[in-house]
Amino acid sequence: MWVERYGPKSIKDMVGNEETRIGFLKWLKEWKKGSKPALLIGPPGTGKTTLVHLAADELGYNLIELNASDVRTKDKMMQKLGPALSTHSLFDEKSLIFLDEVDGMYYRQDRGGIEFVQELIDSGRVPLVMAANVEDDKKVIKLIRKSKVFRFRRVAPRLVELYIEDILKRNGAKLSKESIRLIVKEAKGDMRAAINTAQSLASLSTEELSSVISSRNLAYSLKESFEAFFNADSQEEAYKALRTSEVPPRDKVRIAYLSVVNSGLSGDTLIKALEKIGEADEIVKMIDTTQEWRLLRYLDRVLAYSLFNTLPKGSVSYSEDDMPWNLKVRMWNEGKVLKDIGRRLSKFLHTSSREAVSIFMPYLLVVLGKDKKSMERFIRLLGLGESALKVMMKEAERVSLKVR
Amino acid sequence: MGRDRFISLMKAGLIYDRSKGFKAEADADLATIASILKTALGGDFEFVPKCFVCNSSVECYLCAYCHICDVKSSTPNCLCDKCMDREDAFAIYSRTLNSRTLMKKIS
Numbered sequence: 371m372w373v374e375r376y377g378p379k380s381i382k383d384m385v386g387n388e389e390t391r392i393g394f395l396k397w398l399k400e401w402k403k404g405s406k407p408a409l410l411i412g413p414p415g416t417g418k419t420t421l422v423h424l425a426a427d428e429l430g431y432n433l434i435e436l437n438a439s440d441v442r443t444k445d446k447m448m449q450k451l452g453p454a455l456s457t458h459s460l461f462d463e464k465s466l467i468f469l470d471e472v473d474g475m476y477y478r479q480d481r482g483g484i485e486f487v488q489e490l491i492d493s494g495r496v497p498l499v500m501a502a503n504v505e506d507d508k509k510v511i512k513l514i515r516k517s518k519v520f521r522f523r524r525v526a527p528r529l530v531e532l533y534i535e536d537i538l539k540r541n542g543a544k545l546s547k548e549s550i551r552l553i554v555k556e557a558k559g560d561m562r563a564a565i566n567t568a569q570s571l572a573s574l575s576t577e578e579l580s581s582v583i584s585s586r587n588l589a590y591s592l593k594e595s596f597e598a599f600f601n602a603d604s605q606e607e608a609y610k611a612l613r614t615s616e617v618p619p620r621d622k623v624r625i626a627y628l629s630v631v632n633s634g635l636s637g638d639t640l641i642k643a644l645e646k647i648g649e650a651d652e653i654v655k656m657i658d659t660t661q662e663w664r665l666l667r668y669l670d671r672v673l674a675y676s677l678f679n680t681l682p683k684g685s686v687s688y689s690e691d692d693m694p695w696n697l698k699v700r701m702w703n704e705g706k707v708l709k710d711i712g713r714r715l716s717k718f719l720h721t722s723s724r725e726a727v728s729i730f731m732p733y734l735l736v737v738l739g740k741d742k743k744s745m746e747r748f749i750r751l752l753g754l755g756e757s758a759l760k761v762m763m764k765e766a767e768r769v770s771l772k773v774r
Numbered sequence: 775m776g777r778d779r780f781i782s783l784m785k786a787g788l789i790y791d792r793s794k795g796f797k798a799e800a801d802a803d804l805a806t807i808a809s810i811l812k813t814a815l816g817g818d819f820e821f822v823p824k825c826f827v828c829n830s831s832v833e834c835y836l837c838a839y840c841h842i843c844d845v846k847s848s849t850p851n852c853l854c855d856k857c858m859d860r861e862d863a864f865a866i867y868s869r870t871l872n873s874r875t876l877m878k879k880i881s
Contacts, residue, residue: 382872386849388826390801521801526823526848527839528858529867536864555842598841611841 524559739766
C-alpha cells in the first residue's frame with residue numbers, strides 16, 4: 371500500500387497542521403510526571419496517528435497503542451498497559467501510551483475502559499496521548515477539560531496536491547493534472563483517502579483512467595458548481611459558479627429542475643423558479659436544433675440572473691433525486707394503506723396478502739371502481755375508513771385507464 | 775468592538791498585539807471569529823491565507839479548489855501560484871517548514 375510505503379518517515383515530511391505538530395512535539399519534549407495528557411482532535415486523515423508514531427520514534431519512546439480494533443475493557447487495558455505503568459522499568463525504557471479513537475469507546479461494550487482512562491489521566495505517570503475524530507461527543511468533552519488539546523484541521527487542497535505529486539514522482543507513476551485535482555477534490559482534506567485513490571488510479575490503463583475521470587469529474591463538478599450556485603451571495607458569484615463548470619448544458623437544466631422541485635419551495639416561488647428553468651430549457655432546445663453553440667453563453671446568464679433571483683437564499687440545495695419528496699411521501703403513505711387492505715382482504719380470500727393484492731385486487735378495482743357506493747361498502751366490510759376509500763378509488767381510476 | 779466581543783474573540787483563539795493587530799492561533803476557531811467579526815463590522819469579510827513559503831497572500835478566487843476549500847476549516851497555511859508551479863515545490867515546502875518552524879521551536 372502506498373500509504374505505508376510513501377507515508378511520511380519523519381515529522382518534517384508531513385504536510386498541513388504545521389503549528390499543531392510543533393505544539394505537540396513541544397508538549398512531548400517538555401512532558402514531566404503529573405503533566406496533562408495530550409488530546410488530538412480532528413477529522414480522519416489529517417495526521418493525528420502518524421504524528422504520534424513519528425514523534426514517539428523521533429524522541430525515543432516505546433509506543434504502546436490501543437485503537438478501536440482492540441478490546442478496551444478495563445481488564446484488557448490493564449493487561450496491555452500494566453508493564454508501562456509500573457514504577458520500575460527493567461531497561462529504563464521511556465513509554466508513551468496512545469489511545470486512538472477514544473470517541474469510539476463505549477460504556478457497555480468497553481466495560482470499565484472509560485473509567486480506566488480517567489484513572490490513567492489522574493495518575494500522570496507516563497505520557498498519555500489520546501486521539502478523537504469529533505469534539506462534540508460527551509466523552510470527549512469530559513476529556514477536553516482534563517487535557518492539553520491539539521486541534522487538527524483538514525489539510526488545504528493545494529498541500530494535498532503537492533504531496534500526491536511528490537508520491538507519484540517517487541513511485542515513477544504519472545497522472546494528469548486533471549486526475550490529481552479530482553483526487554484532491556474527492557479527498558476533502560483526508561490525506562489517507564487521497565493517497566489510496568491515487569494508488570488505485572495509477573494502476574489503471576490510460577483508457578480506463580480517462581473513462582473513470584470523465585464520469586467522476588462530471589458527477590463532481592455538477593454537485594460542486596450547483597452547491598456554489600445555490601449558496602452564492604450575489605448574482606455575480608452565482609454566474610461564476612456555473613460559468614466555470616464544464617458540465618453539459620442539458621445537465622445544468624436537469625439539476626436546476628431536480629434541485630428546485632425537491633426543495634419544498636412554496637407555491638408562487640416554485641412557479642416562478644420553474645418558469646425560469648423553462649426559459650433555460652428553451653435555450654438548450656434551441657441549441658440542440660440549430661446547433662448554434664454561441665447561444666450557450668445565455669444559458670448561464672438566464673440561470674444566474676433570473677433563476678437565482680427567484681430563490682430565497684439557502685432555500686434550495688443540490689439534488690439529483692428524480693422524484694420530488696412530496697411525491698415519495700404520498701407513495702409511501704398510499705403503499706401503507708394498500709398493504710393494510712391486502713392484509714385484511716387475504717383473510718377473506720384465505721390467501722397471502724401479496725396474492726390478494728397482486729391477483730385479486732385488480733379485478734375488485736375494475737368491478738367496484740365503477741360505483742363509489744359499492745366501493746364504500748367493501749371498504750367498510752374490511753373495517754377501514756376514508757383514507758382507504760380514497761386510495762382504492764384512485765387505484766380504480768388508474769386500472770380503468772390501463773384497461774381502456 | 776466592545777468588551778464582550780473582544781473577550782469572545784480571545785476565547786476563540788485570537789491574539790491581540792498592539793503593534794501588529796489581531797493574529798489567529800493555529801487552533802483558533804475561525805468560524806466563531808468570523809461570525810463575531812461579521813456582526814461587529816456589519817459586513818462580510820474573508821480570511822486570506824498566506825503562502826507558507828514566500829509569505830505572499832494567496833488569491834483563493836483563482837484557485838482550482840475555491841469551491842471545495844473552506845479556509846475556516848482547513849489548515850491555515852497554503853501555497854501561492856508561483857510557489858506551487860515550481861518544479862521542486864514539495865522540497866521547498868519541507869525545507870521552509872524545517873527552517874522556519876520545527877528547527878527553531880523544537881530543538
